[in-house]
Amino acid sequence: MKVPKSHPRYISLKTRDLIADGVEKGITSIHGLIAHGRGEAFDYLLGEKTTDAAKKSIEAAAAMLLLAKNPVISVNGNAAVLVPKELVKLSNLLNAPLEVNIFHQSKQREIKIKKHLEKHGARNVLLPDKKYKIKFLESNRKYVNPHGILKADVVFVPLEDGDRAEALIKNGKKVVTIDLNPLSRTAQKATITIVDNITRAMPLLIKKIQQYKKYDNKKSLKQSSKIIKSF
Ligand code: PTJ
Numbered sequence: 001m002k003v004p005k006s007h008p009r010y011i012s013l014k015t016r017d018l019i020a021d022g023v024e025k026g027i028t029s030i031h032g033l034i035a036h037g038r039g040e041a042f043d044y045l046l047g048e049k050t051t052d053a054a055k056k057s058i059e060a061a062a063a064m065l066l067l068a069k070n071p072v073i074s075v076n077g078n079a080a081v082l083v084p085k086e087l088v089k090l091s092n093l094l095n096a097p098l099e100v101n102i103f104h105q106s107k108q109r110e111i112k113i114k115k116h117l118e119k120h121g122a123r124n125v126l127l128p129d130k131k132y133k134i135k136f137l138e139s140n141r142k143y144v145n146p147h148g149i150l151k152a153d154v155v156f157v158p159l160e161d162g163d164r165a166e167a168l169i170k171n172g173k174k175v176v177t178i179d180l181n182p183l184s185r186t187a188q189k190a191t192i193t194i195v196d197n198i199t200r201a202m203p204l205l206i207k208k209i210q211q212y213k214k215y216d217n218k219k220s221l222k223q224s225s226k227i228i229k230s231f
Helices: 010-024 031-045 052-067 077-082 084-094 107-119 163-170 185-189 198-213 217-229
Strands: 071-075 098-100 129-133 154-156 174-178 192-194
Touching (some): 052 154, 071 084, 163 185, 174 185
């Protein structure tokens, strides 16, 4: 759809296009449209801005993901089309695999999501393996990859549906999520919840991780010594 940049709802309309296009390409589930509408409603109420509370959660999430031994980034059909470049960038920065994990079961869609991420530069995209599952979960999302979610200590699960966050926690993992609905089951159960639009939060999370990665203890010590020596 051709939307003039001057349109007051330009960003929102372009984002809708991404989701609609994702459905047409068979990457996003048709139910993803409903999930997106739900997100939009909360975003509207939040003022379509990253709040101070979300900024604090982004800082905590960046630290938790950087300190993780085996972080994994779980990707569904909505996240894949909304922020593919950012997911790949996060994966590279953390040296963490991307793992396709979808609620609405479809082998074909799993492969399409993997290919879509690879088209955006991903080198390590895992698919679920029916031989491995996490406990306390009945849905399709119980199937995991032994090199990814199964052995992960921290799982990043943006834009998630209900019960998996809880199950991951019960399986001894820490969960970081992005969810516009602070009342959702995922938001309530996750270890760290970033209540923001995934399209705004991902670039900020990446920036924060890059900033933390630059921290140099020697440099900090030198700066402190310099102050002491100046007396
Ligand atoms: O690809 P699949 O089969 O795994 O399906 C993915 C969806 C998202 C369709 C599935 O997980 C689902 O139905 O999710 P829910 O239960 O609708 O929950 C999605 C949550 O994400 C809701 O709490 C929404 O408010 C929130 N949400 C939607 N869009 C965004 C969002 N949060 C952040 N950024 C968004 N753009």
